[in-house]
Amino acid sequence: MRTNAARLIHTLTLAAATTLAACASDEVSAPKVDAEPSIAPAASFAIHLTTPNADDAGLLVALDGAQVDSVTTSAGTAVLLAGAEGGARLVLSARDGSALDGVVATVWTRDGVAPRAELREAAARGTHAQRPLAGYSLRVSPADAAR
Secondary structure, X not given: OOOHHHHHHHHHHHHHHHHXXXXXXXXXXXXXXXXXXXXXXXXXXXXXXXXXXXXXXXXXXXXXXXXXXXXXXOOEEXXXXXXXXXXXXXXXXXXXXXXXXXXXXXXXXXXXXXXXEEEEEEEEOOOOOEXXXXXOEEEEEEHHHHO
16 A cells, blocks of 8 residues: 555656646647556557666657557556647656666557657656666557557
8 A cells, every 4th residue: 555655746747747748749638547448449559668777767658640549558557638739748657666768668559550659868766767668669559459
């Protein structure tokens, strides 16, 4: 069971991640937090991360080229912010002690098209300092193939 302090830290992290993602996109709609699709999506895609670090606290990922509907993650907390022109920003925040590596999220699209994923920012656990992006890579695959 979470303590009040842990709940407060989780809430503040989520608020900060939402603000960070909103700053990264000019026009943003309401976030969808760890929500499965509200309509029957055309397809789902796994977002695979390779990281040179074992202690990433958060990531900002740009998703373009597809009509992204929603996202889920088992790595921590995911916030999806949809832009006005079809692009989206995905903010991933790791659970305490968990690693952001491997399949970090599943993204559903309305049009069946795989999104292009680009890592824009990475933050270190503890200090939340931005990290150089050298050594990181993202790959998108059909979600069924990722299992």
